[in-house]
Amino acid sequence: MIANRIGKWIGTTATLAAIVGTSLVATGSASAGTATETDVMAWLDAVDPAITVDQSTNCMAGATDAVAYRNDRIVLRTSASNATAAGVVNAKLNQMYATTGVPYTGAVERITFPNTPPANTPVTPVLSITLVPRPGGAPHDILGLARRLRHESMQIASPDYALVPSGPYSHYWPNGYPVKISTLTPPRTNTIPSSGSPIGTGVKVEIYDTGLAPTTASELPTTTQLSSSDNELLDIVANGPKMVDYPAGGHGKAIAGVITTLAPGTAIQEVRINDRSGLLTDVSATRGMASSLRTLSRADYPALMINSFGSAVCDDPATPGADMPPIGLAAVAEVVDKFDPYQPNGMLIVASAGNVSSTRPHYPAAFDSVVGVGALDGNVDADGSPWTSASRTAPVADFSNRGSWVDVYTTGVDLPTTHATGVRFQTGGDIIEGKASVSGTSFSGPAFAAYIAEVMSTANVKARAAYNQIRGSGTAPLPQCGTTTVETGKAVMLTSLSATATGAATGQPVTC
Numbered sequence: 001m002i003a004n005r006i007g008k009w010i011g012t013t014a015t016l017a018a019i020v021g022t023s024l025v026a027t028g029s030a031s032a033g034t035a036t037e038t039d040v041m042a043w044l045d046a047v048d049p050a051i052t053v054d055q056s057t058n059c060m061a062g063a064t065d066a067v068a069y070r071n072d073r074i075v076l077r078t079s080a081s082n083a084t085a086a087g088v089v090n091a092k093l094n095q096m097y098a099t100t101g102v103p104y105t106g107a108v109e110r111i112t113f114p115n116t117p118p119a120n121t122p123v124t125p126v127l128s129i130t131l132v133p134r135p136g137g138a139p140h141d142i143l144g145l146a147r148r149l150r151h152e153s154m155q156i157a158s159p160d161y162a163l164v165p166s167g168p169y170s171h172y173w174p175n176g177y178p179v180k181i182s183t184l185t186p187p188r189t190n191t192i193p194s195s196g197s198p199i200g201t202g203v204k205v206e207i208y209d210t211g212l213a214p215t216t217a218s219e220l221p222t223t224t225q226l227s228s229s230d231n232e233l234l235d236i237v238a239n240g241p242k243m244v245d246y247p248a249g250g251h252g253k254a255i256a257g258v259i260t261t262l263a264p265g266t267a268i269q270e271v272r273i274n275d276r277s278g279l280l281t282d283v284s285a286t287r288g289m290a291s292s293l294r295t296l297s298r299a300d301y302p303a304l305m306i307n308s309f310g311s312a313v314c315d316d317p318a319t320p321g322a323d324m325p326p327i328g329l330a331a332v333a334e335v336v337d338k339f340d341p342y343q344p345n346g347m348l349i350v351a352s353a354g355n356v357s358s359t360r361p362h363y364p365a366a367f368d369s370v371v372g373v374g375a376l377d378g379n380v381d382a383d384g385s386p387w388t389s390a391s392r393t394a395p396v397a398d399f400s401n402r403g404s405w406v407d408v409y410t411t412g413v414d415l416p417t418t419h420a421t422g423v424r425f426q427t428g429g430d431i432i433e434g435k436a437s438v439s440g441t442s443f444s445g446p447a448f449a450a451y452i453a454e455v456m457s458t459a460n461v462k463a464r465a466a467y468n469q470i471r472g473s474g475t476a477p478l479p480q481c482g483t484t485t486v487e488t489g490k491a492v493m494l495t496s497l498s499a500t501a502t503g504a505a506t507g508q509p510v511t512c
Contacts, residue, residue, distance in 0.1 A: 051162055051279075052142065059143060059314040065356055067312055069159035070281060071139055074146060076127045077156040077327045082108040085127050088153055092145060097134070104140075106130040109283070111290050113331065114298070116338035123335055126290075126328045128160065128283045143314055151318045158327045161363075163280045163309045164248065174355035174399035175413065177425035178250065178436035184257070184416050185387065187264035188497050192457050200263030200453040203345065206302035207446070208289055209252035209309065211272030213420050219434060220418060223256045223268040226292055230272040234423050242423050242431055246278025250420030254438050255308055255446045257418030262387070262450035262494075265457065269302065280309060286328030293335065303345035303456060303463045304449045305336060307370075308352045308442035310362040329364040337369040346462030350452070352445035357480075359403035365445075366405040371467060375400040375412025375444040376477060376491060381510040385497070386414045387447075390507025393491035395478040400441055402480075402487045408470075409477045409491045410451070412444035451492065451501035458500075473502040481512035 050073075055066035078085050086105040093104040107130045113123040131140050142159045149157035190199045211232035212225050225231060234249045235242060244250070256268050273288035274280035285307075293301065307329075316324045333349060340347045351365035353374040365372030375397035378386045388411075396402055397413050419436035448470075455466035474490030495506045 052139070054143065054314065060312065060360070061315055061317075065312060065358060065360070067314055068162035069142060070162070071142055072131050072133075073160040073283065074129050074131065074142060074149070075158050075160050075283060075327055076129065076149070077124050077331060078127060079122075079124055082110060082127065086129055088155060089129050089131075089145070089149070092148055092153055093131075093140075096141065096144060096148065102135065104131055104134070106132045109287075111283075111286055111328065111331075112294070113290050113335045114293050116335060117342040121338070123331065123338075126283075126286055126331050128328075146314075146324060147316065147318065150316065150324070156327055158282070158324050159314065160281045160283045161311045161313060161326050163282060163285055163311050163326075173247075173438060173440060175439035177247075177429065178254070178419050178432055178438050180430040180432050181416055181435045181437050184418065184435055185261050185385075185497070187261050190454070190498065190500070192265075194460075197457075198263075198265030200259075200450065200457050201265030203263075203265075203304070203453040203456050204267045204269065204300070204302045205259060205304045205306060205449060205453065206292060207252055207255050207268060207270050207306045207308075208273045208285065208292075209255060209270070209306075210248055210250070210274055210278070211252050212256070212270040213250050213253040215253060215418070220253070220256050220260055220268070222260065222264070222266060223270065226269050226271045226295070230270050232272060233276065234420050240427060243427070244420060244423040244425055247425070248274075248278060249423060249425070250432070250436070251308070251442065254417045254419050254436065255306065255443065258415060258443050258446045259450045259453070261417065262447055263453040263457075266450065266453045282326035282328040285309070286332055289332045290335075299344070301339065301343055301347060303343070303347060304452060305347070305349045306351075306446055306449050307349060307364050308445050310351060310354050310365055312354075312356075312358070312360045312362050323361065325363045325367070330367065333364060333367045333369050340462075340464060343462075345456060346464050348452070348463035348467060350445050350449040352441035352443075353406045354401040355399040355440050355442075356401060357399055358401050360401075361403070361405045362401055365401075371408065371448070372406045373441060373445040373448045374402055374406045374409040374477075374487075374489065375439075375441045376409045376493060377413040377481075378411045378493060379413055380478075380481075380512060381507075383496075386416075387411050387494060388496050388499075389493045389510075390495050390505065391475075391509040392493050392495060392503075392505045393475050393478055393509055394493060395512055396480045396487055397439070397441075398480055399439070400444075400480075402489075404488050406487065406489045408448055408474065408489055409487070410444050410448045410493055412441055412447070413439045415439070415443050415447075417443070448492065451494075454501045470501055475505070478509055478511055
Protein backbone atom coordinates (compact mmCIF):
# COMPACT_ATOMS: atom_id res chain seq x y z
CA MET A 1 0.00 0.00 0.00
CA ILE A 2 2.79 2.45 0.88
CA ALA A 3 4.59 1.78 -2.40
CA ASN A 4 1.34 2.35 -4.27
CA ARG A 5 0.83 5.72 -2.56
CA ILE A 6 4.40 6.82 -3.27
CA GLY A 7 4.08 5.96 -6.93
CA LYS A 8 0.82 7.85 -7.22
CA TRP A 9 2.14 11.03 -5.55
CA ILE A 10 5.47 10.96 -7.42
CA GLY A 11 3.59 10.52 -10.67
CA THR A 12 2.00 13.96 -10.21
CA THR A 13 5.29 15.83 -9.82
CA ALA A 14 5.65 17.18 -13.34
CA THR A 15 2.09 18.47 -13.45
CA LEU A 16 2.34 19.98 -9.99
CA ALA A 17 5.55 21.75 -10.99
CA ALA A 18 3.70 23.34 -13.87
CA ILE A 19 0.97 24.53 -11.51
CA VAL A 20 3.14 26.08 -8.81
CA GLY A 21 5.83 27.36 -11.18
CA THR A 22 8.93 28.86 -9.64
CA SER A 23 8.24 27.46 -6.17
CA LEU A 24 9.77 24.21 -7.43
CA VAL A 25 13.49 24.94 -7.71
CA ALA A 26 15.59 21.86 -8.39
CA THR A 27 18.81 22.47 -6.45
CA GLY A 28 19.26 18.99 -5.06
CA SER A 29 17.35 15.99 -3.91
CA ALA A 30 17.16 13.56 -1.01
CA SER A 31 15.53 10.29 -0.15
CA ALA A 32 13.51 9.27 2.86
CA GLY A 33 15.39 7.78 5.77
CA THR A 34 13.34 4.98 7.32
CA ALA A 35 10.32 2.89 6.47
CA THR A 36 8.12 4.82 8.90
CA GLU A 37 8.74 8.11 7.14
CA THR A 38 8.85 6.81 3.57
CA ASP A 39 5.27 7.71 2.65
CA VAL A 40 5.42 11.45 3.28
CA MET A 41 9.13 12.10 2.98
CA ALA A 42 9.21 10.54 -0.48
CA TRP A 43 6.26 12.70 -1.45
CA LEU A 44 7.96 15.84 -0.13
CA ASP A 45 11.13 15.04 -2.05
CA ALA A 46 9.24 14.30 -5.24
CA VAL A 47 6.98 17.33 -5.18
CA ASP A 48 9.84 19.75 -4.51
CA PRO A 49 13.46 18.76 -5.18
CA ALA A 50 14.53 21.79 -3.12
CA ILE A 51 13.69 19.77 0.00
CA THR A 52 16.44 18.09 2.00
CA VAL A 53 15.47 15.26 4.34
CA ASP A 54 17.94 15.27 7.22
CA GLN A 55 18.02 12.22 9.44
CA SER A 56 21.44 12.72 10.95
CA THR A 57 22.92 13.08 14.38
CA ASN A 58 24.37 16.30 13.00
CA CYS A 59 20.80 17.62 12.86
CA MET A 60 19.35 15.99 15.99
CA ALA A 61 21.42 14.20 18.62
CA GLY A 62 20.15 10.64 18.97
CA ALA A 63 17.78 11.17 16.05
CA THR A 64 15.38 8.36 15.21
CA ASP A 65 13.15 10.51 13.00
CA ALA A 66 13.99 13.21 10.48
CA VAL A 67 13.63 16.88 9.71
CA ALA A 68 12.95 18.30 6.26
CA TYR A 69 13.91 21.78 5.11
CA ARG A 70 14.52 23.71 1.90
CA ASN A 71 18.08 23.57 0.60
CA ASP A 72 17.71 26.81 -1.35
CA ARG A 73 16.62 29.18 1.41
CA ILE A 74 17.73 30.60 4.76
CA VAL A 75 15.45 32.46 7.17
CA LEU A 76 16.55 35.43 9.28
CA ARG A 77 14.79 37.68 11.73
CA THR A 78 16.28 41.13 11.49
CA SER A 79 15.46 44.82 11.10
CA ALA A 80 18.38 45.25 8.71
CA SER A 81 17.69 46.11 5.07
CA ASN A 82 17.25 43.32 2.57
CA ALA A 83 20.58 44.18 0.96
CA THR A 84 22.44 44.24 4.28
CA ALA A 85 20.98 40.91 5.39
CA ALA A 86 21.77 39.30 2.04
CA GLY A 87 25.30 40.66 2.28
CA VAL A 88 25.81 39.04 5.68
CA VAL A 89 24.59 35.70 4.32
CA ASN A 90 26.68 35.97 1.17
CA ALA A 91 29.85 36.78 3.13
CA LYS A 92 29.26 33.81 5.42
CA LEU A 93 28.76 31.43 2.49
CA ASN A 94 31.95 32.63 0.81
CA GLN A 95 33.77 32.03 4.09
CA MET A 96 32.27 28.55 4.46
CA TYR A 97 33.06 27.50 0.90
CA ALA A 98 36.49 29.18 0.78
CA THR A 99 35.47 31.29 -2.19
CA THR A 100 35.79 35.00 -2.88
CA GLY A 101 33.08 37.28 -4.22
CA VAL A 102 30.75 34.54 -5.44
CA PRO A 103 27.12 35.81 -5.46
CA TYR A 104 25.22 33.12 -3.59
CA THR A 105 22.10 35.11 -2.63
CA GLY A 106 19.10 35.85 -4.79
CA ALA A 107 15.64 37.23 -4.04
CA VAL A 108 14.81 38.41 -0.52
CA GLU A 109 11.25 38.30 0.81
CA ARG A 110 10.47 40.51 3.83
CA ILE A 111 7.52 39.40 5.99
CA THR A 112 6.21 42.13 8.26
CA PHE A 113 3.76 42.13 11.15
CA PRO A 114 1.31 44.62 12.63
CA ASN A 115 2.78 46.83 15.34
CA THR A 116 1.81 45.68 18.83
CA PRO A 117 0.20 47.66 21.66
CA PRO A 118 0.38 49.50 23.94
CA ALA A 119 2.92 51.80 22.29
CA ASN A 120 2.51 50.66 18.68
CA THR A 121 5.75 48.71 19.03
CA PRO A 122 7.32 47.44 15.80
CA VAL A 123 7.84 43.70 15.49
CA THR A 124 11.11 42.50 13.96
CA PRO A 125 10.48 41.29 10.39
CA VAL A 126 11.26 37.83 9.03
CA LEU A 127 13.45 37.67 5.92
CA SER A 128 13.44 34.71 3.56
CA ILE A 129 16.64 34.75 1.49
CA THR A 130 16.78 32.54 -1.59
CA LEU A 131 20.17 31.01 -2.44
CA VAL A 132 21.30 30.48 -6.01
CA PRO A 133 22.97 27.16 -6.92
CA ARG A 134 26.66 26.79 -6.14
CA PRO A 135 29.12 26.62 -9.02
CA GLY A 136 29.59 22.95 -9.82
CA GLY A 137 26.19 22.02 -8.39
CA ALA A 138 27.19 21.03 -4.83
CA PRO A 139 24.30 21.43 -2.37
CA HIS A 140 24.21 24.30 0.08
CA ASP A 141 24.99 23.50 3.72
CA ILE A 142 21.83 25.10 5.07
CA LEU A 143 22.20 23.68 8.56
CA GLY A 144 25.83 24.79 8.83
CA LEU A 145 24.89 28.23 7.49
CA ALA A 146 22.13 28.69 10.05
CA ARG A 147 24.40 27.68 12.92
CA ARG A 148 27.26 29.92 11.79
CA LEU A 149 24.96 32.89 11.30
CA ARG A 150 23.65 32.40 14.83
CA HIS A 151 26.98 32.04 16.58
CA GLU A 152 29.49 33.87 14.38
CA SER A 153 27.39 36.68 12.88
CA MET A 154 24.97 37.03 15.82
CA GLN A 155 21.94 36.64 13.56
CA ILE A 156 18.63 35.01 14.46
CA ALA A 157 18.52 32.33 11.76
CA SER A 158 17.01 28.94 10.97
CA PRO A 159 16.38 26.63 8.02
CA ASP A 160 13.04 26.95 6.25
CA TYR A 161 11.58 23.78 7.77
CA ALA A 162 8.97 21.79 5.86
CA LEU A 163 5.80 21.63 7.94
CA VAL A 164 2.93 19.28 7.33
CA PRO A 165 -0.30 18.59 9.18
CA SER A 166 0.44 16.66 12.36
CA GLY A 167 4.09 15.95 11.64
CA PRO A 168 5.84 14.85 8.45
CA TYR A 169 7.55 11.63 9.45
CA SER A 170 4.81 9.05 9.14
CA HIS A 171 1.44 9.47 7.44
CA TYR A 172 -0.35 12.76 7.22
CA TRP A 173 -3.21 10.70 8.57
CA PRO A 174 -1.52 8.51 11.23
CA ASN A 175 -4.12 5.72 11.25
CA GLY A 176 -4.41 5.69 7.48
CA TYR A 177 -6.30 7.86 5.05
CA PRO A 178 -9.78 9.22 5.85
CA VAL A 179 -12.44 6.52 5.92
CA LYS A 180 -15.67 7.15 4.07
CA ILE A 181 -18.73 7.33 6.33
CA SER A 182 -22.39 8.05 5.66
CA THR A 183 -23.46 10.07 8.71
CA LEU A 184 -21.96 12.73 10.99
CA THR A 185 -22.35 13.31 14.69
CA PRO A 186 -25.06 15.95 15.15
CA PRO A 187 -23.64 19.23 16.51
CA ARG A 188 -23.94 19.73 20.26
CA THR A 189 -27.13 21.46 21.31
CA ASN A 190 -25.71 23.19 24.41
CA THR A 191 -26.56 26.88 24.53
CA ILE A 192 -25.23 30.03 26.16
CA PRO A 193 -27.37 30.60 29.28
CA SER A 194 -27.59 34.38 28.85
CA SER A 195 -28.75 34.31 25.24
CA GLY A 196 -29.85 30.82 24.27
CA SER A 197 -27.44 30.93 21.31
CA PRO A 198 -25.34 27.89 20.36
CA ILE A 199 -22.11 27.54 22.34
CA GLY A 200 -19.19 29.28 20.70
CA THR A 201 -21.33 32.17 19.43
CA GLY A 202 -19.33 35.39 19.47
CA VAL A 203 -15.96 33.63 19.24
CA LYS A 204 -13.91 33.82 16.04
CA VAL A 205 -11.42 31.09 15.10
CA GLU A 206 -8.84 31.32 12.31
CA ILE A 207 -7.72 27.99 10.83
CA TYR A 208 -4.32 28.11 9.10
CA ASP A 209 -4.11 24.98 7.01
CA THR A 210 -4.88 23.67 3.52
CA GLY A 211 -7.71 26.12 2.95
CA LEU A 212 -11.37 25.30 2.54
CA ALA A 213 -12.35 22.51 0.15
CA PRO A 214 -15.63 23.05 -1.71
CA THR A 215 -18.44 23.09 0.80
CA THR A 216 -22.04 24.15 1.22
CA ALA A 217 -23.61 26.40 3.81
CA SER A 218 -25.54 23.45 5.22
CA GLU A 219 -22.30 21.51 5.83
CA LEU A 220 -20.41 24.25 7.65
CA PRO A 221 -22.84 27.14 8.21
CA THR A 222 -20.42 29.32 10.19
CA THR A 223 -17.28 28.70 8.09
CA THR A 224 -15.88 31.12 5.49
CA GLN A 225 -12.63 31.81 3.67
CA LEU A 226 -10.62 34.90 4.50
CA SER A 227 -10.22 35.50 0.73
CA SER A 228 -10.88 33.71 -2.53
CA SER A 229 -7.25 32.50 -2.58
CA ASP A 230 -7.99 30.37 0.48
CA ASN A 231 -9.97 27.85 -1.55
CA GLU A 232 -8.60 24.32 -1.78
CA LEU A 233 -8.38 22.69 -5.22
CA LEU A 234 -8.49 18.92 -4.75
CA ASP A 235 -8.49 17.26 -8.18
CA ILE A 236 -6.89 19.38 -10.91
CA VAL A 237 -4.00 17.17 -12.03
CA ALA A 238 -4.13 14.03 -14.13
CA ASN A 239 -2.98 11.60 -11.47
CA GLY A 240 -5.70 8.96 -11.71
CA PRO A 241 -9.48 8.81 -11.58
CA LYS A 242 -10.70 11.17 -8.85
CA MET A 243 -7.37 11.01 -7.01
CA VAL A 244 -6.82 13.88 -4.57
CA ASP A 245 -3.81 15.98 -5.63
CA TYR A 246 -1.80 15.72 -2.41
CA PRO A 247 -1.97 13.62 0.79
CA ALA A 248 -3.49 16.26 3.09
CA GLY A 249 -6.40 17.15 0.81
CA GLY A 250 -9.54 18.13 2.74
CA HIS A 251 -7.58 18.59 5.97
CA GLY A 252 -8.77 22.15 6.63
CA LYS A 253 -12.41 21.26 5.97
CA ALA A 254 -12.15 18.32 8.38
CA ILE A 255 -10.80 20.64 11.09
CA ALA A 256 -13.74 23.01 10.60
CA GLY A 257 -16.12 20.06 10.94
CA VAL A 258 -14.64 19.10 14.31
CA ILE A 259 -15.15 22.62 15.65
CA THR A 260 -18.68 22.81 14.22
CA THR A 261 -19.60 19.54 15.95
CA LEU A 262 -18.29 20.58 19.36
CA ALA A 263 -19.01 24.34 19.42
CA PRO A 264 -21.47 24.97 16.58
CA GLY A 265 -21.84 28.72 17.14
CA THR A 266 -18.16 29.45 16.57
CA ALA A 267 -17.33 31.69 13.59
CA ILE A 268 -14.62 29.88 11.59
CA GLN A 269 -12.40 31.46 8.96
CA GLU A 270 -10.01 29.42 6.81
CA VAL A 271 -6.63 30.63 5.52
CA ARG A 272 -4.60 28.51 3.09
CA ILE A 273 -0.89 28.55 3.97
CA ASN A 274 0.45 25.83 1.65
CA ASP A 275 1.12 26.21 -2.05
CA ARG A 276 -0.93 24.51 -4.74
CA SER A 277 1.36 21.48 -4.66
CA GLY A 278 0.50 21.00 -0.99
CA LEU A 279 3.97 22.00 0.22
CA LEU A 280 4.01 23.97 3.47
CA THR A 281 7.08 25.51 5.12
CA ASP A 282 7.87 27.91 7.94
CA VAL A 283 8.06 30.74 5.41
CA SER A 284 4.74 29.99 3.67
CA ALA A 285 2.99 29.55 7.04
CA THR A 286 4.46 32.78 8.39
CA ARG A 287 3.59 34.63 5.20
CA GLY A 288 -0.05 33.52 5.38
CA MET A 289 -0.49 34.18 9.08
CA ALA A 290 1.21 37.57 8.99
CA SER A 291 -0.79 38.56 5.91
CA SER A 292 -4.06 37.69 7.63
CA LEU A 293 -3.17 39.85 10.64
CA ARG A 294 -2.20 42.74 8.37
CA THR A 295 -5.43 42.32 6.37
CA LEU A 296 -7.85 42.14 9.28
CA SER A 297 -8.79 45.16 11.35
CA ARG A 298 -7.63 44.84 14.93
CA ALA A 299 -11.22 44.51 16.14
CA ASP A 300 -11.68 41.56 13.76
CA TYR A 301 -8.68 39.57 14.99
CA PRO A 302 -9.54 35.98 15.91
CA ALA A 303 -9.60 34.91 19.53
CA LEU A 304 -8.14 31.52 18.59
CA MET A 305 -5.63 30.65 15.89
CA ILE A 306 -5.38 26.94 15.01
CA ASN A 307 -2.15 25.36 13.71
CA SER A 308 -2.60 21.67 12.90
CA PHE A 309 0.89 21.33 11.47
CA GLY A 310 4.47 21.29 12.71
CA SER A 311 7.90 19.75 12.74
CA ALA A 312 10.72 18.67 14.95
CA VAL A 313 13.80 20.87 14.50
CA CYS A 314 17.56 20.54 14.38
CA ASP A 315 19.68 21.00 17.49
CA ASP A 316 21.89 24.02 18.06
CA PRO A 317 25.00 22.28 19.42
CA ALA A 318 26.77 25.55 20.28
CA THR A 319 24.14 25.97 23.01
CA PRO A 320 23.90 22.68 24.94
CA GLY A 321 20.34 21.43 25.23
CA ALA A 322 19.00 24.05 22.81
CA ASP A 323 17.31 23.57 19.49
CA MET A 324 16.83 25.76 16.45
CA PRO A 325 13.08 26.45 16.17
CA PRO A 326 11.39 27.92 13.08
CA ILE A 327 11.89 31.65 13.56
CA GLY A 328 8.98 32.64 11.34
CA LEU A 329 6.46 30.85 13.52
CA ALA A 330 8.29 32.12 16.60
CA ALA A 331 7.65 35.66 15.36
CA VAL A 332 3.94 34.92 14.87
CA ALA A 333 3.72 33.50 18.41
CA GLU A 334 5.39 36.65 19.75
CA VAL A 335 2.92 38.91 17.94
CA VAL A 336 -0.10 36.97 19.20
CA ASP A 337 1.26 36.90 22.74
CA LYS A 338 1.78 40.67 22.72
CA PHE A 339 -1.71 41.34 21.36
CA ASP A 340 -3.40 38.97 23.82
CA PRO A 341 -4.03 41.43 26.69
CA TYR A 342 -5.38 44.11 24.35
CA GLN A 343 -7.88 42.19 22.25
CA PRO A 344 -11.55 42.14 23.32
CA ASN A 345 -11.50 38.34 23.55
CA GLY A 346 -7.76 37.88 23.91
CA MET A 347 -5.69 35.87 21.42
CA LEU A 348 -4.27 32.39 21.73
CA ILE A 349 -2.62 29.89 19.37
CA VAL A 350 -3.70 26.26 19.71
CA ALA A 351 -1.36 23.82 17.93
CA SER A 352 -1.36 20.07 17.35
CA ALA A 353 1.50 18.17 19.00
CA GLY A 354 2.23 15.80 16.10
CA ASN A 355 1.77 12.14 15.25
CA VAL A 356 5.10 10.36 15.52
CA SER A 357 4.85 9.01 19.08
CA SER A 358 7.86 11.09 20.08
CA THR A 359 8.86 13.19 23.06
CA ARG A 360 11.03 15.45 20.89
CA PRO A 361 9.48 18.96 20.82
CA HIS A 362 7.52 19.78 17.69
CA TYR A 363 6.91 23.38 16.73
CA PRO A 364 4.82 25.52 16.91
CA ALA A 365 3.15 23.42 19.63
CA ALA A 366 6.31 23.51 21.78
CA PHE A 367 6.52 27.31 21.99
CA ASP A 368 5.85 28.44 25.56
CA SER A 369 2.94 30.74 24.71
CA VAL A 370 1.27 28.22 22.37
CA VAL A 371 -1.15 25.56 23.66
CA GLY A 372 0.24 22.20 22.50
CA VAL A 373 -2.44 19.49 22.21
CA GLY A 374 -1.91 15.73 22.06
CA ALA A 375 -4.45 13.01 21.23
CA LEU A 376 -6.39 10.57 23.41
CA ASP A 377 -8.13 7.44 22.17
CA GLY A 378 -11.75 7.81 23.21
CA ASN A 379 -12.66 4.41 21.77
CA VAL A 380 -11.20 2.51 24.71
CA ASP A 381 -14.23 3.02 26.97
CA ALA A 382 -17.66 1.57 26.30
CA ASP A 383 -19.78 4.68 25.68
CA GLY A 384 -19.72 4.18 21.91
CA SER A 385 -18.49 7.68 21.11
CA PRO A 386 -14.93 8.66 20.12
CA TRP A 387 -15.74 12.19 21.28
CA THR A 388 -16.45 11.42 24.93
CA SER A 389 -15.39 9.57 28.06
CA ALA A 390 -17.28 9.46 31.35
CA SER A 391 -13.97 9.72 33.23
CA ARG A 392 -12.85 12.78 31.19
CA THR A 393 -9.64 10.94 30.35
CA ALA A 394 -8.45 8.10 28.10
CA PRO A 395 -5.19 6.49 26.99
CA VAL A 396 -2.80 8.64 24.99
CA ALA A 397 -3.23 7.63 21.34
CA ASP A 398 -0.44 5.36 20.10
CA PHE A 399 0.62 7.91 17.46
CA SER A 400 0.47 11.02 19.64
CA ASN A 401 3.56 12.98 20.54
CA ARG A 402 3.93 13.58 24.26
CA GLY A 403 6.28 15.11 26.78
CA SER A 404 6.59 18.10 29.06
CA TRP A 405 5.91 20.53 26.18
CA VAL A 406 2.46 19.02 25.50
CA ASP A 407 0.02 21.03 27.61
CA VAL A 408 -3.23 19.09 27.19
CA TYR A 409 -4.64 15.97 25.54
CA THR A 410 -8.11 15.39 24.14
CA THR A 411 -10.01 13.20 21.71
CA GLY A 412 -8.24 12.45 18.42
CA VAL A 413 -9.09 8.97 17.10
CA ASP A 414 -11.83 7.99 14.61
CA LEU A 415 -13.62 11.32 14.68
CA PRO A 416 -16.50 11.62 12.18
CA THR A 417 -16.30 15.00 10.44
CA THR A 418 -16.89 16.88 7.21
CA HIS A 419 -14.34 16.20 4.53
CA ALA A 420 -13.55 16.40 0.82
CA THR A 421 -16.19 15.61 -1.77
CA GLY A 422 -15.72 13.54 -4.92
CA VAL A 423 -12.12 12.35 -4.44
CA ARG A 424 -10.27 9.26 -3.26
CA PHE A 425 -6.91 9.00 -1.47
CA GLN A 426 -5.50 5.85 -3.06
CA THR A 427 -5.99 3.82 -6.20
CA GLY A 428 -9.19 1.81 -5.92
CA GLY A 429 -10.13 3.46 -2.64
CA ASP A 430 -13.55 4.74 -1.72
CA ILE A 431 -14.57 8.13 -3.08
CA ILE A 432 -15.14 10.42 -0.11
CA GLU A 433 -18.43 12.31 -0.37
CA GLY A 434 -18.18 15.05 2.22
CA LYS A 435 -17.97 12.84 5.31
CA ALA A 436 -15.08 10.84 6.75
CA SER A 437 -13.65 9.39 9.92
CA VAL A 438 -10.22 10.84 10.73
CA SER A 439 -7.51 10.44 13.35
CA GLY A 440 -4.59 12.60 14.44
CA THR A 441 -3.53 15.38 16.73
CA SER A 442 -4.56 17.58 13.79
CA PHE A 443 -8.07 17.17 15.17
CA SER A 444 -7.25 17.13 18.88
CA GLY A 445 -6.05 20.73 18.58
CA PRO A 446 -9.31 21.97 17.00
CA ALA A 447 -11.36 19.90 19.46
CA PHE A 448 -9.63 21.60 22.35
CA ALA A 449 -10.05 24.99 20.67
CA ALA A 450 -13.79 24.25 20.51
CA TYR A 451 -13.82 23.70 24.30
CA ILE A 452 -12.10 27.07 24.73
CA ALA A 453 -14.70 28.71 22.47
CA GLU A 454 -17.45 27.11 24.56
CA VAL A 455 -16.12 28.49 27.85
CA MET A 456 -15.39 31.90 26.32
CA SER A 457 -18.99 32.19 25.16
CA THR A 458 -20.67 30.78 28.26
CA ALA A 459 -18.48 32.38 30.95
CA ASN A 460 -17.74 35.61 29.03
CA VAL A 461 -13.97 35.34 29.57
CA LYS A 462 -10.94 35.80 27.33
CA ALA A 463 -9.20 32.98 25.52
CA ARG A 464 -6.34 32.43 27.94
CA ALA A 465 -8.64 32.57 30.97
CA ALA A 466 -10.92 29.99 29.33
CA TYR A 467 -7.91 27.78 28.60
CA ASN A 468 -6.78 27.99 32.24
CA GLN A 469 -10.26 27.03 33.45
CA ILE A 470 -10.45 24.00 31.18
CA ARG A 471 -6.92 22.81 31.88
CA GLY A 472 -7.47 23.28 35.61
CA SER A 473 -10.53 21.01 35.44
CA GLY A 474 -8.58 18.23 33.73
CA THR A 475 -6.97 15.09 35.06
CA ALA A 476 -3.97 12.94 34.17
CA PRO A 477 -3.93 11.25 30.78
CA LEU A 478 -3.91 7.46 30.91
CA PRO A 479 -0.80 5.66 29.60
CA GLN A 480 -0.57 4.69 25.97
CA CYS A 481 -1.72 1.12 25.48
CA GLY A 482 1.12 -1.27 26.27
CA THR A 483 2.96 1.23 28.48
CA THR A 484 2.80 2.36 32.08
CA THR A 485 4.06 5.93 31.68
CA VAL A 486 1.66 8.65 32.79
CA GLU A 487 2.41 11.78 30.79
CA THR A 488 2.62 15.31 32.09
CA GLY A 489 -0.09 17.68 30.90
CA LYS A 490 -3.82 17.36 31.49
CA ALA A 491 -6.44 15.19 29.84
CA VAL A 492 -9.71 16.95 29.02
CA MET A 493 -12.68 15.17 27.45
CA LEU A 494 -16.41 15.68 27.51
CA THR A 495 -18.30 13.16 29.63
CA SER A 496 -21.06 13.32 27.02
CA LEU A 497 -21.96 15.54 24.10
CA SER A 498 -24.49 17.34 26.31
CA ALA A 499 -22.02 17.94 29.16
CA THR A 500 -19.87 21.06 29.60
CA ALA A 501 -16.17 21.35 28.84
CA THR A 502 -15.32 21.75 32.53
CA GLY A 503 -17.89 19.36 34.02
CA ALA A 504 -16.94 16.75 36.60
CA ALA A 505 -16.27 13.14 35.68
CA THR A 506 -19.27 10.80 35.90
CA GLY A 507 -17.40 7.49 35.65
CA GLN A 508 -14.12 5.74 36.32
CA PRO A 509 -11.15 5.59 33.93
CA VAL A 510 -11.04 2.64 31.55
CA THR A 511 -7.55 1.39 30.71
CA CYS A 512 -6.51 -0.61 27.65
